[in-house]
Amino acid sequence: MSIESILGTLEWTAENSLAAASQWKQASGRRIVGSFPMHFPGEMAHAAGCTPVILQESHEPITVGHGMIYPFYCGFTRSIVDQACKGDYDFLDAIMFGDHCVQVLGAADVVRAKLPNTRVHFYQLISSMSDPWSLGRARETFLNLKEGLEEMIGHSIDDEAMRASIRLFNRNRQMLRKLYEMRRAGDARLTARQMQILVKSSMIMDKAEHNRLLEELLAEFDKTRATAQRGVRVYLSGHFCQAPKTGVLDMIEECGGIVVDDDLYHGQRFISTDVDDSIDPLDALAKWYLERNLKVPCPTRVDQNADWENYLLDAMERSRADGMIVLMAKFCEPHMYYYPEIKEAFEKRGVPHLLIETEHELNSFEALRTRVETFLEVVKRQTAARRIAA
Amino acid sequence: MNDLILPQGKKANRLKTSSMNNKMVNDYWTDVFNAKAEGKLVCWYEGVAINPLMQAADIRWVHGEAWSALLAARNNEQPAQTAAEHRGYMKELCSYARTHIGCGVLAQNRGVEASGSSFSDALGAGLLGERIPAPDMFISAYPYCSTGQQWDEMLFRLFGKKIPIFNISVPWVWGNKPDAMYLGGSEFNEAKQYMVKQIRACTDWIAQQTGKKYNWDKLSEIMSYTKTAGRLRVEAMELCKAKPAPASFFDWTTSLAPVNFIPGGPAIVDYFEKTKAEIVQRIADNEGGIPQEKYRLFWDGIMNWNKIGWLANKFAAYDANMVAGRYTHMGFWHEFESIDVENPLEGMAVNYLVCPINLSAPLMIEQIIKLCKHYEIEGVVLHAARTCRAFSNPQFLIADAVQKRLGLPVAMIEGDMVDESFYKDEIVNSRVEAMLESIEARKRVGIAA
Numbered sequence: 001m002s003i004e005s006i007l008g009t010l011e012w013t014a015e016n017s018l019a020a021a022s023q024w025k026q027a028s029g030r031r032i033v034g035s036f037p038m039h040f041p042g043e044m045a046h047a048a049g050c051t052p053v054i055l056q057e058s059h060e061p062i063t064v065g066h067g068m069i070y071p072f073y074c075g076f077t078r079s080i081v082d083q084a085c086k087g088d089y090d091f092l093d094a095i096m097f098g099d100h101c102v103q104v105l106g107a108a109d110v111v112r113a114k115l116p117n118t119r120v121h122f123y124q125l126i127s128s129m130s131d132p133w134s135l136g137r138a139r140e141t142f143l144n145l146k147e148g149l150e151e152m153i154g155h156s157i158d159d160e161a162m163r164a165s166i167r168l169f170n171r172n173r174q175m176l177r178k179l180y181e182m183r184r185a186g187d188a189r190l191t192a193r194q195m196q197i198l199v200k201s202s203m204i205m206d207k208a209e210h211n212r213l214l215e216e217l218l219a220e221f222d223k224t225r226a227t228a229q230r231g232v233r234v235y236l237s238g239h240f241c242q243a244p245k246t247g248v249l250d251m252i253e254e255c256g257g258i259v260v261d262d263d264l265y266h267g268q269r270f271i272s273t274d275v276d277d278s279i280d281p282l283d284a285l286a287k288w289y290l291e292r293n294l295k296v297p298c299p300t301r302v303d304q305n306a307d308w309e310n311y312l313l314d315a316m317e318r319s320r321a322d323g324m325i326v327l328m329a330k331f332c333e334p335h336m337y338y339y340p341e342i343k344e345a346f347e348k349r350g351v352p353h354l355l356i357e358t359e360h361e362l363n364s365f366e367a368l369r370t371r372v373e374t375f376l377e378v379v380k381r382q383t384a385a386r387r388i389a390a
Numbered sequence: 391m392n393d394l395i396l397p398q399g400k401k402a403n404r405l406k407t408s409s410m411n412n413k414m415v416n417d418y419w420t421d422v423f424n425a426k427a428e429g430k431l432v433c434w435y436e437g438v439a440i441n442p443l444m445q446a447a448d449i450r451w452v453h454g455e456a457w458s459a460l461l462a463a464r465n466n467e468q469p470a471q472t473a474a475e476h477r478g479y480m481k482e483l484c485s486y487a488r489t490h491i492g493c494g495v496l497a498q499n500r501g502v503e504a505s506g507s508s509f510s511d512a513l514g515a516g517l518l519g520e521r522i523p524a525p526d527m528f529i530s531a532y533p534y535c536s537t538g539q540q541w542d543e544m545l546f547r548l549f550g551k552k553i554p555i556f557n558i559s560v561p562w563v564w565g566n567k568p569d570a571m572y573l574g575g576s577e578f579n580e581a582k583q584y585m586v587k588q589i590r591a592c593t594d595w596i597a598q599q600t601g602k603k604y605n606w607d608k609l610s611e612i613m614s615y616t617k618t619a620g621r622l623r624v625e626a627m628e629l630c631k632a633k634p635a636p637a638s639f640f641d642w643t644t645s646l647a648p649v650n651f652i653p654g655g656p657a658i659v660d661y662f663e664k665t666k667a668e669i670v671q672r673i674a675d676n677e678g679g680i681p682q683e684k685y686r687l688f689w690d691g692i693m694n695w696n697k698i699g700w701l702a703n704k705f706a707a708y709d710a711n712m713v714a715g716r717y718t719h720m721g722f723w724h725e726f727e728s729i730d731v732e733n734p735l736e737g738m739a740v741n742y743l744v745c746p747i748n749l750s751a752p753l754m755i756e757q758i759i760k761l762c763k764h765y766e767i768e769g770v771v772l773h774a775a776r777t778c779r780a781f782s783n784p785q786f787l788i789a790d791a792v793q794k795r796l797g798l799p800v801a802m803i804e805g806d807m808v809d810e811s812f813y814k815d816e817i818v819n820s821r822v823e824a825m826l827e828s829i830e831a832r833k834r835v836g837i838a839a
Contacts, residue, residue, distance in 0.1 A: 067786065070782055102534065304555070336480045
């Protein structure tokens with residue numbers, strides 16, 4: 001398959017997540033376990049013989065959901081509630097939550113109420129990452145999740161099956177990271193939209209199938225030589241549970257930005273850390289949970305050993321980015337709390353950044369374009385001035 | 391519009407004992423202001439009432455929500471909120487947190503402790519937000535709401551990550567297993583033991599901060615007063631089943647301080663003894679919490695501290711007695727019976743776990759239904775606090791349940807805890823009036839509550 005045709009297949013999955021999952025259920029006969037972002041260990045559901053699917057914000061307007069949730073919630077939470085109210089999740093065999101953002105907790109209650117015949121479970125992961133009991137508590141939570149899955153499938157999940165799933169998922173993350181490296185180095189021309197498609201489709205598609213397509217894609221990229229790109233090198237940060245709208249990503253690049261790296265959940269954050277396949281699987285998952293917050297710090301966690309702002313400054317240096325665009329989903333509390341730390345650190349270091357607040361209902365797109373154009377122009381001039389001074 | 395439910399300019403008949411509460415609150419904050427001068431360590435914290443843990447170690451404490459609520463109730467919240475906004479905190483963030491963090495920014499800005507102006511001088515000058523002493527430690531123990539833990543984390547970072555912090559993670563009482571029930575079931579029992587383990591570790595950590603052995607006898611003594619105060623408060627509230635109800639939700643809101651952050655001691659017991667006596671006397675005199683009780687309502691959601699007096703009088707004017715509420719009746723040591731004063735940690739854990747936001751909707755709704763039945767409620771007001779998603783989360787499910795299971799009309803109103811700008815009075819009026827009309831219509835056709 002050509003690069004275009006592989007990307008086309010993955011794009012359809014990414015953009016039609018529930019239809020893709022439903023088709024896969026029909027074809028494979030496997031149970032589908034829907035989960036919330038951002039810390040659910042899909043490996044475990046996979047080892048249970050199920051296909052884990054991370055529930056996505058829908059492109060549909062939020063309508064009946066507003067009868068169950070106030071409008072002052074993030075677009076992701078409102079969309080999840082809306083989809084549950086519309087019956088979109090009826091085909092799922094279970095929904096399992098693992099995060100702790102207060103808005104997600106609210107959505108969990110509504111989803112359980114709206115799906116009385118579906119196994120809707122909640123496994124709350126410890127969000128304080130540097131306490132003496134953080135690792136042990138994370139392991140206990142994963143054990144509870146394992147027991148919940150075993151109860152659903154009617155038999156135990158053996159350690160070897162867990163290790164096999166871990167290896168499969170590690171392989172997937174490794175290939176996606178390889179593509180990121182190639183883009184950073186200029187060896188693969190992948191737009192921000194395409195990178196999102198690659199990662200988002202991994203959250204939905206059967207992992208073995210996704211791996212097969214990624215292997216083909218990597219082979220195709222190995223055959224081609226990327227031409228150099230000109231433009232302002234941009235780092236994208238933020239947007240946790242939901243994928244940024246692809247139109248916004250396109251617009252940044254249309255305005256002259258080249259997105260070279262990110263810490264988006266539908267990006268580096270999702271693929272940053274592998275699970276150790278040589279130790280007890282529950283120990284390994286607990287370790288993975290804590291380690292990934294050190295790899296790419298998450299503002300939904302409190303961690304005395306991690307500083308997101310310093311991580312971002314270092315990541316920008318590594319990727320030779322000239323400016324950072326912060327994509328903040330409106331009403332995202334964890335992001336709103338942490339943003340002043342980033343702002344202060346970036347201003348102190350003189351690194352330019354632009355904050356964009358995004359919404360489910362994308363209004364004033366043209367005003368956004370003007371802001372991005374202006375920002376990129378400023379960055380371009382500052383970068384040129386720095387080069388002359390150097 | 392029925393003329394019987396138009397506002398008549400009547401005012402709430404507040405409990406006389408509430409003036410004692412004001413004095414206790416002022417004295418308490420004066421002690422906090424003087425902490426540094428008296429050589430006491432100061433702990434900043436949010437969420438559940440862990441203050442007995444600090445009191446037993448002779449540490450003074452600043453409860454973020456209590457402090458923000460006090461600033462709002464006394465029109466002194468603006469300087470702190472503006473300071474937070476200047477640092478980049480957005481308006482959609484928890485207004486309690488914004489106000490408290492704003493106080494942290496003010497403390498950073500001034501660099502030294504504020505001069506020794508008195509409580510009343512600072513209040514008069516609109517500078518109350520600058521008066522709290524900077525923290526020597528943080529303890530985070532926030533149930534349900536992710537905002538709480540992050541709020542403490544941001545304070546920790548604001549003060550340069552130099553001030554020690556201890557995190558207690560409070561598990562949400564969700565109920566995956568079939569044995570899940572209020573105060574029971576395997577998940578609840580496990581959560582309780584997990585909490586006990588963390589609270590015990592917290593006392594060890596406190597001992598490290600003070601350099602003194604933790605005083606368990608003192609904690610038992612404090613919890614003995616707290617348990618008695620909790621019992622007296624619940625007994626007094628339950629007496630409001632009487633018609634007319636001798637006190638309102640707004641009275642109980644005003645009376646939260648002694649079971650939330652005032653030091654555990656004889657004063658808080660005395661306060662609720664006198665409150666209960668006043669309730670008993672009012673029942674004997676057939677005296678209600680409002681001049682004329684025509685409707686009995688339930689308040690779901692957190693309080694709007696900017697508007698507490700305003701709302702109390704508004705509902706009094708509608709002859710609507712707000713008899714009970716989730717905020718006041720489902721928290722603040724209401725499960726006093728679970729406290730064993732000789733070994734108080736488990737009982738403390740129980741009360742923290744079943745606070746008004748930490749139950750998942752099915753468990754929470756059962757408790758609300760019980761309260762509505764006990765107090766013979768006729769309508770439910772749901773206050774959607776714009777920046778408190780923790781309280782707002784289950785409100786559509788609650789509204790649905792009370793309508794379907796009890797046939798109660800509801801009014802959903804928007805406001806906030808301490809950000810006045812989210813409150814829209816005319817919308818409140820029209821929604822409340824519509825609900826009262828509905829109650830009136832039900833009465834006309836003979837549907838009893």
